[in-house]
Amino acid sequence: MKGNLDALLVMFGKEPKKYKRLTEQAQAIHLVKKEQIRRLTPEEIAEFKQELKEIKQGVHSNKWRNRRWMTIIIVNLFFTLSFWIDIQLFEGSMIASRVFGFHMADIYSALQVVLAYKIVFINLIIGTVTVVIIWVLLGGRAFCSWICPYHLLADLAEKIHLKLVAKKWIKDHPFHRGVRGIFWIVFALLAFILGYALFNSLNPVGIVSRALIYGPSLALLWVFLLLLVEIFYSRRAWCRYVCPMGLTYGMVGALSPLQISYHLSGCHHEAACNAVCEVPHVLECVKKGRADQVKIDIGTDCTLCGACIDVCPTQSLRFEIKGLSLIN
Amino acid sequence: MSKLPNSSPRYQASRRRFLRTVGLFVGVLGASLATFLPVIAKWVPARLRPPGAIDEPEFLASCIKCGQCVQVCPVEAIRLADIDEAMGIGVPYIDARAQACDFSCDAVQCILACPTGSLNHTIVKKEEVRMGLARVASPDKCLATQGLGFKGQARGADFQGLLRYTEIDRWNPIPVRDHPYDLALCDLCVRECPIDNAISLQPIDTEGKRKMPVINEACVGCGVCEMICPVEPTVIVIDERKMWGEGTA
Numbered sequence: 001m002k003g004n005l006d007a008l009l010v011m012f013g014k015e016p017k018k019y020k021r022l023t024e025q026a027q028a029i030h031l032v033k034k035e036q037i038r039r040l041t042p043e044e045i046a047e048f049k050q051e052l053k054e055i056k057q058g059v060h061s062n063k064w065r066n067r068r069w070m071t072i073i074i075v076n077l078f079f080t081l082s083f084w085i086d087i088q089l090f091e092g093s094m095i096a097s098r099v100f101g102f103h104m105a106d107i108y109s110a111l112q113v114v115l116a117y118k119i120v121f122i123n124l125i126i127g128t129v130t131v132v133i134i135w136v137l138l139g140g141r142a143f144c145s146w147i148c149p150y151h152l153l154a155d156l157a158e159k160i161h162l163k164l165v166a167k168k169w170i171k172d173h174p175f176h177r178g179v180r181g182i183f184w185i186v187f188a189l190l191a192f193i194l195g196y197a198l199f200n201s202l203n204p205v206g207i208v209s210r211a212l213i214y215g216p217s218l219a220l221l222w223v224f225l226l227l228l229v230e231i232f233y234s235r236r237a238w239c240r241y242v243c244p245m246g247l248t249y250g251m252v253g254a255l256s257p258l259q260i261s262y263h264l265s266g267c268h269h270e271a272a273c274n275a276v277c278e279v280p281h282v283l284e285c286v287k288k289g290r291a292d293q294v295k296i297d298i299g300t301d302c303t304l305c306g307a308c309i310d311v312c313p314t315q316s317l318r319f320e321i322k323g324l325s326l327i328n
Numbered sequence: 329m330s331k332l333p334n335s336s337p338r339y340q341a342s343r344r345r346f347l348r349t350v351g352l353f354v355g356v357l358g359a360s361l362a363t364f365l366p367v368i369a370k371w372v373p374a375r376l377r378p379p380g381a382i383d384e385p386e387f388l389a390s391c392i393k394c395g396q397c398v399q400v401c402p403v404e405a406i407r408l409a410d411i412d413e414a415m416g417i418g419v420p421y422i423d424a425r426a427q428a429c430d431f432s433c434d435a436v437q438c439i440l441a442c443p444t445g446s447l448n449h450t451i452v453k454k455e456e457v458r459m460g461l462a463r464v465a466s467p468d469k470c471l472a473t474q475g476l477g478f479k480g481q482a483r484g485a486d487f488q489g490l491l492r493y494t495e496i497d498r499w500n501p502i503p504v505r506d507h508p509y510d511l512a513l514c515d516l517c518v519r520e521c522p523i524d525n526a527i528s529l530q531p532i533d534t535e536g537k538r539k540m541p542v543i544n545e546a547c548v549g550c551g552v553c554e555m556i557c558p559v560e561p562t563v564i565v566i567d568e569r570k571m572w573g574e575g576t577a
Contacts (some may be wrong), residue, residue, distance in 0.1 A: 026464070060390065088400075090393060091393050091396050091397050091399045091400070091441065091442075092394040092396040092399065095392055095393055095394045096392045096394035096396065096443045097394060097396065098396065098441075103443055105392065105394075105443060109392055109393075110392065113389070113391075113392050113444050114389055115445070116389035116390070117386060117389040117390035117445075118389075119445070121390075121443070121444050121445040123443045123444070124392075124443055124444050124445075125444075127443055155364070173345075173348055174345060175345065175349040175352050176346060176349040177350055178346055179349050179352060179353055182353065183353070183356065186357065187360070190360075194364065195385060195389045196364055196367065196388055196389055196416075197391075197392070198360045198361070198363070198364055199360060199415045200392065200393050200418070201360065201363040201364070201393075201416060201418070202359055202360050202363055202417070205416060206393055207417070207418070210393070210408060210418055211397055213395065213399075214395055214398060214408055216487070217408070217410045217411065217417075218410045218411040219410060219411040219417050219418075221411065222359070222411070229389075234348075240371070241349075241352060242352070242356055287510050307441050315468075
């Protein structure tokens with residue numbers, strides 16, 4: 001499972017823990033590495049620096065990114081085409097749908113409706129449970145990076161943001177990650193008190209998904225504003241600090257066997273993965289001397305986007321289905 | 329963090345981050361409340377909701393804004409509200425004058441499609457629907473009350489609206505403009521009404537030359553009469569959510 005208590009707390013905004021007690025094997029590897037670093041020749045050091053520089057310039061695989069973007073586009077296209085050519089296999093949008101007749105409903109959007117309406121409708125329960133099961137199997141926040149149409153737009157906004165930061169034209173302004181949990185609770189409370197699913201109105205995922213299927217709307221201006229904030233002010237602001245939908249999928253993902261795992265022994269500790277990660281707090285363990293175990297499961301806030309796998313020069317990060325290695 | 333001296337850069341950075349975060353919180357919350365304000369303040373007149381819509385506050389509370397009702401409607405009568413309509417972004421409504429619900433689907437598909445019960449699933453027949461009530465808004469403009477006939481396309485050559493003409497094709501609605509009329513006395517609202525006994529023409533003079541449409545209790549408020557009325561602006565309108573026996577709003 002992706003989640004343990006520490007990983008959950010980190011997702012809700014806590015700083016990642018510095019483990020004082022490392023396993024013996026991990027300690028041994030850290031020691032060996034220390035020794036190796038001491039013995040590095042200047043040429044070898046230059047080689048490492050060159051390697052990192054090239055990665056940061058974009059010399060790395062884009063395998064997972066390409067697969068991911070294809071998936072987002074194809075899945076969303078299914079919904080759009082299904083409506084346009086009226087084949088009724090993918091009805092509805094990312095918020096609630098019927099796929100091959102099966103009800104699906106986004107968990108947090110459904111929660112908003114239930115809290116506002118105060119009556120629970122059976123189809124909504126069926127839809128929500130279906131979605132929970134799917135994303136327990138597929139890794140929770142994998143919804144974000146593999147399905148969510150807003151995520152793709154935010155990916156592009158992030159690319160521009162990073163270019164501008166590299167040119168020193170702008171600076172990233174991080175927020176406190178804990179505010180996402182507060183949003184989650186406040187929007188849930190407001191839905192209950194006001195009797196109106198406030199968050200569902202301005203949820204950019206719903207707005208983009210509906211625009212893709214039913215045609216563009218003025219509500220896209222809100223999405224555009226969010227993207228401007230992400231480009232010029234704060235990197236990936238919505239996904240990192242606001243989206244209660246994503247947080248909900250993160251909670252679901254805590255139960256998931258699908259995860260990315262970190263393997264200490266081969267790691268060069270260049271932290272190239274950290275730099276590309278949407279949620280870098282889950283990759284604290286890759287820093288020199290930090291890993292408390294030889295193999296570490298990346299926390300439940302991880303969106304399984306695979307960006308870290310793409311940039312890692314040593315294959316120290318891998319997709320893994322927990323328990324499968326026991327069978328083999 | 330509180331142990332750091334006030335002047336330390338780390339303290340200052342974390343203080344700035346805290347203030348930024350408060351700004352983000354207030355901003356996003358403010359934006360979401362801004363979408364709600366016009367809804368409670370009722371800045372826009374009530375709109376016609378799809379068949380089976382439960383009471384307006386509950387309807388707005390329960391709609392998850394997925395658009396599945398939009399997808400199943402064969403005449404695409406259902407639209408989703410946009411930001412400028414100030415009535416809940418993504419909530420479905422029907423603009424009857426542009427495209428009324430003509431029950432082409434027979435089985436009230438939108439109700440079956442609704443995943444949250446915003447459209448009441450206990451309704452299984454079109455006759456049980458109550459979206460509102462038709463009303464003759466300007467009787468003196470009505471062609472029938474003037475004893476006039478009607479010839480040509482009901483809403484002109486540019487009108488996009490669809491209607492199912494059972495006598496032409498039971499399963500496929502066609503554009504209203506493709507079905508011109510030639511009537512000695514205009515009775516379009518009565519002729520095209522999809523509900524039995526919902527509307528009838530009553531004579532208003534002794535010779536029976538001039539007649540007036542009268543709305544009966546069977547009216548479900550689907551809006552076909554409003555769509556088909558050839559007079560501009562329409563003589564007959566739907567009062568949204570009005571029930572039989574309620575006084576004029």
